[in-house]
Amino acid sequence: MLSTTEAIEAVLAATTASTTETVAADESTGRVLRQIIRAERDQPPFDRVTMDGIAFAWADYESGQRNFPVQGMQAAGDEVMTLRDGQCIEIMTGAALPENANCIVPVERIAVVDGIAEIEPEYVVKKDRYIHPRGSDCAKGAHLLTPGKCVSPLDIAVIASCGETQVDVAKDPVIRVISTGNELVAAGRSIKAHQIRMSNGPALVSLLASHGYDHCEHDHIVDDIDALRERLAKHLGEAEVLVLSGGVSMGKADYVPAVLADLGVEVNFHKISQRPGKPMWFGVGPDGQLVFALPGNPVSALVCCRQYVIPALRKAAGMTETAPVFAALASNVSFKPALTCFQPVKLISGAAGQTLAIPVKTNTSGDFAALSATDGYVELPKDQTNFPAGTAVFLHRWIAR
Ligand code: AMP
Ligand code: MG
Numbered sequence: 015m016l017s018t019t020e021a022i023e024a025v026l027a028a029t030t031a032s033t034t035e036t037v038a039a040d041e042s043t044g045r046v047l048r049q050i051i052r053a054e055r056d057q058p059p060f061d062r063v064t065m066d067g068i069a070f071a072w073a074d075y076e077s078g079q080r081n082f083p084v085q086g087m088q089a090a091g092d093e094v095m096t097l098r099d100g101q102c103i104e105i106m107t108g109a110a111l112p113e114n115a116n117c118i119v120p121v122e123r124i125a126v127v128d129g130i131a132e133i134e135p136e137y138v139v140k141k142d143r144y145i146h147p148r149g150s151d152c153a154k155g156a157h158l159l160t161p162g163k164c165v166s167p168l169d170i171a172v173i174a175s176c177g178e179t180q181v182d183v184a185k186d187p188v189i190r191v192i193s194t195g196n197e198l199v200a201a202g203r204s205i206k207a208h209q210i211r212m213s214n215g216p217a218l219v220s221l222l223a224s225h226g227y228d229h230c231e232h233d234h235i236v237d238d239i240d241a242l243r244e245r246l247a248k249h250l251g252e253a254e255v256l257v258l259s260g261g262v263s264m265g266k267a268d269y270v271p272a273v274l275a276d277l278g279v280e281v282n283f284h285k286i287s288q289r290p291g292k293p294m295w296f297g298v299g300p301d302g303q304l305v306f307a308l309p310g311n312p313v314s315a316l317v318c319c320r321q322y323v324i325p326a327l328r329k330a331a332g333m334t335e336t337a338p339v340f341a342a343l344a345s346n347v348s349f350k351p352a353l354t355c356f357q358p359v360k361l362i363s364g365a366a367g368q369t370l371a372i373p374v375k376t377n378t379s380g381d382f383a384a385l386s387a388t389d390g391y392v393e394l395p396k397d398q399t400n401f402p403a404g405t406a407v408f409l410h411r412w413i414a415r
Contacts, residue, residue: 017396018321018354021286021296025326028282028298032254032330035185039173042165044226045183046331051159051169054176056149060094061111065144068124068131069115070102072141082131088112102131111145118144162334164226184331187254189230191218192246194260194270195310196237213382214259214308214315221316222257224413225324230257237267247277250299257323260310262295270307271295279305287396288354290314296322313376313385317356320391320410341371341392341409347401355394359409360387371409388412 016024034048063069070082082102088095090108097103097114105111105118123137133139152158158172159165165173165183173181198212199205215232222230235245242261249256261270262284271284278300286294291314295307304326308318341361349355359371371392376384390411394401401407 015285015287016283018286018288018393021283021288021294022322022325024282025296025304025322026329028296029304029326029329030302031184031332032187033185034182036180036182039178039181040170042173042181042183043167043170045165045181046328046333047159047161047163047165047169047181048184048332049161049182050157051173051176051178051181053152053154053156053158056154057151057175058146058148061148062146063105063109063111063118063144064107064146065118065120066106067104067118067120067122067144068102069097069105069112070117070119071097071099071114072117072139074100075117075139080133080135082133084126084129084131104131116141116145120144160334162332164333184333186227186229187327187330188252189222189227189255189257189327190249190253191215191222191230191232192249192256192258193232193234194237194242194258196267198234198260200234214310214312217312217316218257218259218308218319221319221412222323222327225327227327237261237269239269239273242269242273243276246273250277250279250301250303250305254303255323255327256299256303256305257319258305258307259315260308262307262309263293274305274307279303287352288356289351290356291318291321292353294318294322312382313358316385316412317358317391320412321356339369339409339411340406341369343392343401343403343405343407344370344372345403347373347394349394349399349401352396354396356391356410357394358385358388358391361389361409369409371407390414 085098085101085103086095087104088109089106094110095103095112097112103112117139119133119139123134124131159169193212193215197210199209200212219230219232235242258270261268274297279297281297284295285292290311291309293309297305299305306323308315358374358376360374362370364370374384374388390409393408
């Protein structure tokens with residue numbers, strides 16, 4: 015049986031890059047960049063005044079002048095004025111520094127009487143103070159954002175500051191989420207005592223959406239070989255990524271692996287030495303479609319989606335890898351079987367600012383209320399049975415892009 019590391023390596027090895035599309039810059043939040051964003055101009059593009067006040071020449075101040083006739087006013091966005099000898103210009107924050115000026119005194123430190131600005135006697139003027147020099151943040155052409163960056167609201171500011179109206183980003187693959195099982199009944203439909211509410215489909219669609227993949231259609235297929243063959247063939251023809259849940263265990267109605275094989279989906283692995291999610295199946299379709307068949311147990315389905323499907327989608331987009339995140343166990347954990355344990359946790363902050371993970375017990379049948387209180391899960395490596403409080407472990411948040 016594959017280890018969790020071997021399983022993720024196999025998934026990533028089978029994942030190829032998605033195509034590129036061009037989108038409006040203001041609709042690119044959460045998308046993965048496929049181009050370099052370069053500074054359009056020096057930043058700031060001119061010597062920028064950072065205080066409301068007056069601008070004058072240092073040479074005049076140095077020679078003892080303290081009263082300056084006001085030549086005029088220049089606000090942000092005004093054309094640059096040329097300062098005349100011995101005078102000052104009333105200047106506003108964000109304005110370009112007037113020609114010949116190199117000194118700013120804030121408005122709080124002057125008094126203007128009859129058109130003459132007088133500097134407070136005790137105020138010490140410094141040359142170049144309150145001037146944000148041209149190009150001091152970055153030079154024209156500097157690489158500000160690189161391919162692989164997931165566009166954040168802060169990046170939107172960078173893109174806008176470079177004057178870009180469109181950006182090249184990774185095109186999301188077409189993803190289908192498919193619930194299998196005779197017992198499943200969707201919300202809003204009448205349900206009998208022996209039936210189960212279908213929760214995996216909506217939860218997987220939502221988990222994918224929370225990672226930015228927000229156009230995933232959902233289908234429900236009953237445990238019937240012909241129905242599975244017909245519908246899965248259709249989905250394989252239309253989608254690039256299939257995320258199935260249920261029907262991959264050893265039960266007599268678990269037809270999913272056999273039907274997928276029948277449709278030309280080559281099995282890459284079946285079963286991972288982990289809990290939950292041990293029965294997971296993964297294969298590659300005839301046209302390179304990634305087919306993830308997750309166990310039906312709701313905790314397993316969500317963990318497997320977060321652990322294997324999301325990293326594959328990130329790789330397809332060319333997203334820059336993020337550094338692993340750790341948390342410290344808030345209490346002792348013991349785990350018997352020689353499997354990697356993905357333990358759902360609730361996160362709190364410790365007194366020293368560290369992230370503490372409180373293990374939350376979930377019943378195997380899918381204890382939704384308990385799961386809903388968790389922020390993610392921690393990875394407890396196999397071949398170790400006792401994890402004392404304070405042990406640093408890998409943390410995977412449910413929602414993190
Ligand atoms: P399976 O992997 O098909 O054997 O399903 C394992 C368990 O998960 C069974 O108790 C199923 O009823 C349950 N299950 C399967 N699919 C879903 C689903 N979409 N929503 C909720 N429970 C499910
Ligand atoms: Mg089933």
